[in-house]
Structure formats: structure tokens, C-alpha cells
Amino acid sequence: MHVFQRYSMFVLGIFSMGLGIALTTRSDLGTTPISSVPYVLSLALPLSLGAFTFLTLLLFVFVQKLILKKDFPFIQYAQLMIAPLLGLSVDLGMYLTLFIEPTFYVEKIGIVVIGSFFLALGVTLQVEAKTVMNAGEAIVHVLANRLQKPFSSVKIWFDWMLVLSGLLLSLALLGGFYGIREGTLIAAFLVGLFVKWIHLFRTMLYRRFFLKGSD
Numbered sequence: 001m002h003v004f005q006r007y008s009m010f011v012l013g014i015f016s017m018g019l020g021i022a023l024t025t026r027s028d029l030g031t032t033p034i035s036s037v038p039y040v041l042s043l044a045l046p047l048s049l050g051a052f053t054f055l056t057l058l059l060f061v062f063v064q065k066l067i068l069k070k071d072f073p074f075i076q077y078a079q080l081m082i083a084p085l086l087g088l089s090v091d092l093g094m095y096l097t098l099f100i101e102p103t104f105y106v107e108k109i110g111i112v113v114i115g116s117f118f119l120a121l122g123v124t125l126q127v128e129a130k131t132v133m134n135a136g137e138a139i140v141h142v143l144a145n146r147l148q149k150p151f152s153s154v155k156i157w158f159d160w161m162l163v164l165s166g167l168l169l170s171l172a173l174l175g176g177f178y179g180i181r182e183g184t185l186i187a188a189f190l191v192g193l194f195v196k197w198i199h200l201f202r203t204m205l206y207r208r209f210f211l212k213g214s215d
Helices: 003-026 033-044 049-071 074-096 105-129 135-147 151-174 182-214
Strands: none
Touching: 003 033, 003 049, 003 074, 003 105, 003 182, 033 049, 033 151, 033 182, 049 074, 049 135, 074 135, 105 135, 105 182, 135 151, 151 182
């Protein structure tokens, strides 16, 4: 894959993530796990969801540096430039989905499912692009390598930890549980599951069309 194609795939993945986060937030059933902490902070403090997403990603880069120490690749400092891009994508997604105001519960669940799919697609595109991942996925990649576990499995575990952190912050800053509801829990399960399914579907297509053509 050419460099231009890889980076185009990466940018598309970032936009897909921003849209997925926005859609899930618009469901009125909570936000995505990766946005649990930024969304709670945006409810408590005068900054946008995208701005707090950017700051959270900076924290993830710092944690990666602590884990890898001297083994932290210099190229991965590019995550510091990608962080504001995802933050802007989230705010853009929120703007583009202003018209979404679901009334019925089944509509809200449907929006959570669609948002989870776009988020999983964004994660997959960034991994497959083989460029520099955004910090939210890079930290999962680092943990998966250290724990010698599959990326998708560690992704599910990491998302649940973010949800718990968001709940604790909401209780501390807002005096109750706000911004994190059943939609967040559904997304925590679905994103990792969709990542697995997308990977399996991609593998199936590759074997069917590319390996078959080489026989």
C-alpha cells in the first residue's frame, strides 16, 4: 500500500472515530467508553468534548512513555499532532449530528449500535493503515504487546476501565452519575466485538479474492 493510501486510510479512520463518538453521545444513552472521561469533564467544566478528548489523548501518550521508557519509538511522538485532529473530528461529528434527537428508546439503541460500528471501523482503519495510531489505540496496542494478549481483547478491558474512571469522576465532580448510561455499557461491548467481526470479514475477503487468485 502506497504512503498516500495509508495516510488517507488513517485520516478516514480518525473521522470515523469522531463520528462514532458523536453518534453515540447523541443517542441520549451516554457516550462511548473512550469518551467517558472527556464527556464527564465537558459536563463539569467549560470546554468541549473534543477539547477534553485532545487532553485525554495527551495523557495516554505520557502513559505509553512511562511503560516503554527508552523503547518508546521516536515516531510515536507524532501522536501529539494526531491528538488535536481527533479532538476536532469529535467536535465536527457533534456539529454534523446536531439534527439527531431520538425520541423512542429503540431509536436511541439503534444510534448506539451505529455509533459503535463507526468507532470500531475507525479503530480498524487506523490499525490497518500501519502508520502512527492515535494515542487511544496506541496505548491499547502497547498494553496488548506487554500482556501478550489480542488487541481486541485488551481493547474491551481498557474500555471498561475508562467507563469506571468516568463514573468515579462524575460522582466526584457532578455529585451523581451523568453522561454514562446503558448506551456506554453497550458500546463498551460492541466496539471490541465489531473490531473482531471487521477483522474476520477482511480476512475472509482476502482469502477469497486474493489468495484464490494466486492459486
